[in-house]
Amino acid sequence: MTTLPPCGTKKLGLVIDLDTCVGCHACVVSCKGWNTENYGAPLSDADPYGANPLGTFLNRVHSYEVQPESAPTQLIHFPKSCLHCDDAPCVTVCPTGASYKRVEDGIVLVNEDACIGCGLCAWACPYGAREMDAAAGVMKKCTLCVDRIYNENLPEIDRVPACVRTCPSGARHFGDLGDPTSAVSQLVADRGGFDLMPELGTKPVNKYLPPRLKDTLAKAPPKAMPTVNVDAGGFLGWLDRALDSLPGKGE
Amino acid sequence: MHPAPSLIIFTTLSGLGFGLLFWLGLGYPDVSGWVAATFLGLGFVLAGIGLGAAALHLGNPQRAWRAFSQWRSSWLSREAVMSVAALSVMALYGAIWVFAGERLPILGAIGAALCAATVFATAMIYAQLKTVPRWNSWTTPALFLTIAAAGGAALASLVFLAAFLMLLGGILQGVAWVTGDNRAEKPHSTIESATGLGAIGKVRAFAAPHTGENYLLREMVHQIGRKHIKRLRVISMLLGYTLPAIVMATDPGHTEAAVALASHVVGVLAGRWLFFAQAEHVMGLYYGKGQSDQ
Numbered sequence: 001m002t003t004l005p006p007c008g009t010k011k012l013g014l015v016i017d018l019d020t021c022v023g024c025h026a027c028v029v030s031c032k033g034w035n036t037e038n039y040g041a042p043l044s045d046a047d048p049y050g051a052n053p054l055g056t057f058l059n060r061v062h063s064y065e066v067q068p069e070s071a072p073t074q075l076i077h078f079p080k081s082c083l084h085c086d087d088a089p090c091v092t093v094c095p096t097g098a099s100y101k102r103v104e105d106g107i108v109l110v111n112e113d114a115c116i117g118c119g120l121c122a123w124a125c126p127y128g129a130r131e132m133d134a135a136a137g138v139m140k141k142c143t144l145c146v147d148r149i150y151n152e153n154l155p156e157i158d159r160v161p162a163c164v165r166t167c168p169s170g171a172r173h174f175g176d177l178g179d180p181t182s183a184v185s186q187l188v189a190d191r192g193g194f195d196l197m198p199e200l201g202t203k204p205v206n207k208y209l210p211p212r213l214k215d216t217l218a219k220a221p222p223k224a225m226p227t228v229n230v231d232a233g234g235f236l237g238w239l240d241r242a243l244d245s246l247p248g249k250g251e
Numbered sequence: 252m253h254p255a256p257s258l259i260i261f262t263t264l265s266g267l268g269f270g271l272l273f274w275l276g277l278g279y280p281d282v283s284g285w286v287a288a289t290f291l292g293l294g295f296v297l298a299g300i301g302l303g304a305a306a307l308h309l310g311n312p313q314r315a316w317r318a319f320s321q322w323r324s325s326w327l328s329r330e331a332v333m334s335v336a337a338l339s340v341m342a343l344y345g346a347i348w349v350f351a352g353e354r355l356p357i358l359g360a361i362g363a364a365l366c367a368a369t370v371f372a373t374a375m376i377y378a379q380l381k382t383v384p385r386w387n388s389w390t391t392p393a394l395f396l397t398i399a400a401a402g403g404a405a406l407a408s409l410v411f412l413a414a415f416l417m418l419l420g421g422i423l424q425g426v427a428w429v430t431g432d433n434r435a436e437k438p439h440s441t442i443e444s445a446t447g448l449g450a451i452g453k454v455r456a457f458a459a460p461h462t463g464e465n466y467l468l469r470e471m472v473h474q475i476g477r478k479h480i481k482r483l484r485v486i487s488m489l490l491g492y493t494l495p496a497i498v499m500a501t502d503p504g505h506t507e508a509a510v511a512l513a514s515h516v517v518g519v520l521a522g523r524w525l526f527f528a529q530a531e532h533v534m535g536l537y538y539g540k541g542q543s544d545q
Contacts, residue, residue, distance in 0.1 A: 003323055003324045018448075025460075028460070052463055052464070053462075053463050054463055054464055054465060054466075055465070056466065057460075057461075057465070060460035060461065060465075061460050062446075062456065062458070062459065062460050062537055062538075063456075063457045063458040064442075064446055064448060064454050064455065064456060064457055065454070065455045065456075065457040066448050066451045066452045066453065066454050066455075067452045067453045067455070068451055068452035069452060071452075074451065074452075075457060076446075076448060078446060080460075080537065089381070089382075092324040092325065093324075093325050093326070093327065093376075093379070094321060094324075094325055094327075095317075095318035095320075095321050095325045095327035095328035095331060096314065096317035096318050096320060096321060096328070097317070097320050097321050098317075114314065114317055115310075115311065115314075116309045116310065116311050116312065116314045116315055116317060116318060117309050117310015117311045118308070118309050118310070118318075118327060119310070119470065120325075120327055120376065122466075122467070122470065122471070123252070123380055123382065123383070123470075123471070123532070124380055124382060125382065125534070126381070126382045126440070126445075126533045126534060127534065127537070128467045128471070128534035128537055131465065131466040131467060132310060132466050132470070134466070136310075137309075137310025137311045138310060138311065194447045195447070196444075196445060196446070196447055197440050197444050197445050197533065198444070199439050199440060199444060200381050200382070200439075200440065200533070201381075208447055210447070210448070210450065210451070211448075211451065
């Protein structure tokens with residue numbers, strides 16, 4: 001059924017710290033790796049080593065430049081994947097029932113055996129979180145690594161989404177955002193976590209933590225160091241002049 | 252949005268086909284026998300070509316039957332259900348009409364209502380999308396329904412009705428363009444709300460996540476041909492509505508009416524191309540595509 005289920009109490013999701021993310025794209029690579037080797041159709045690439053490589057990804061990292069009124073420009077790296085919305089518009093538009101939201105943990109998934117590849121869910125998603133796989137002709141999206149988080153064959157430390165496990169800067173957090181006492185919920189409360197495009201009423205479960213306030217300098221920065229004298233004497237001076245006299249100057 | 256030829260052909264031809272079947276179901280024109288069969292055949296072929304083109308658009312068309320299941324929530328599923336219901340009822344109505352020589356008005360009216368519902372469902376697939384502000388308006392179903400009724404009336408030789416509906420279609424198309432431009436110029440969503448970084452300052456997309464293209468950009472950030480928008484709008488308005496409305500109002504012969512209808516279809520195709528090519532998806536904001544950069 002593609003009508004949305006009654007909202008469960010458990011809402012698994014990610015909290016992404018825009019203050020800590022260094023934009024290394026390790027989460028992108030680990031996501032592509034895990035989701036190509038495990039659940040569902042592999043994330044295909046077209047022309048991967050050619051002039052115009054094209055591929056399916058479930059997680060991508062954008063970079064934005066933000067210019068405050070009177071402070072230096074900030075560069076902010078911005079990982080983006082499915083936000084597992086409470087009011088997911090991608091689910092209700094699906095004509096076949098392939099797209100669904102789980103009652104038990106709120107994860108939005110695609111049953112690839114029922115997906116006809118019409119692409120309407122990708123149109124309905126404001127975040128660009130769904131990509132049609134060109135090889136399989138079915139819609140791919142973040143599964144929150146549903147095949148890791150409950151997988152008792154994995155050591156407990158690995159039972160988190162691949163992107164969270166791999167993040168070297170600890171910018172990605174996984175947990176139950178439906179439980180106000182969970183670590184992720186408290187992190188969101190403490191740091192003022194926010195929704196993306198709240199005006200569209202999708203009620204995303206994933207939250208983003210804003211970059212922390214930057215320091216402002218109490219006094220003017222020190223003057224630049226004076227340029228040191230480059231007219232060397234002695235042996236180095238001779239070497240400098242000798243090299244200058246050779247052909248090929250300036251190369 | 253990517254102006255996929257399959258979708259442009261589907262929405263135009265199936266609209267024309269269901270428009271013709273709509274008027275046939277309502278008892279127009281007053282013909283019988285082979286002539287009636289020809290009218291019905293034309294309606295079924297047009298609607299059928301359209302549905303076939305739509306099925307080709309799918310990544311896995313062999314599973315298309317599953318699309319009949321989610322009519323409770325999905326406009327695309329409703330369209331599938333309605334189109335099959337409309338064609339089935341009209342097939343029954345047409346068989347009784349052609350072979351028994353009797354037009355059952357209630358059955359025809361049900362068929363006509365289902366034809367209208369099919370076109371409405373098609374339009375709502377686009378109009379429901381909050382992510383595409385240019386489509387997210389009452390003008391989308393109003394225009395789709397009027398165009399289908401106008402083309403169908405022209406095919407059903409209801410020339411004066413066709414002239415009126417084409418005039419109405421032209422007005423609605425104009426309203427759709429003007430209100431759509433306004434929505435695109437004053438978007439609810441901005442790169443600041445998309446990233447949530449507006450509280451810090453002005454946001455600019457610095458680097459895309461990838462150096463090449465991807466599905467999202469190909470499908471939803473179509474930029475080609477925008478420079479011809481004004482010219483295409485004029486062509487669509489003149490050929491699609493003004494010229495055929497004038498010709499139809501003069502009670503034309505078959506040849507003139509056919510030319511006017513061809514002109515109408517070309518104009519509607521141009522308008523439908525613009526409908527897709529000009530529509531901006533809010534997802535483009537993440538890639539730094541402004542809503543009004545045409």
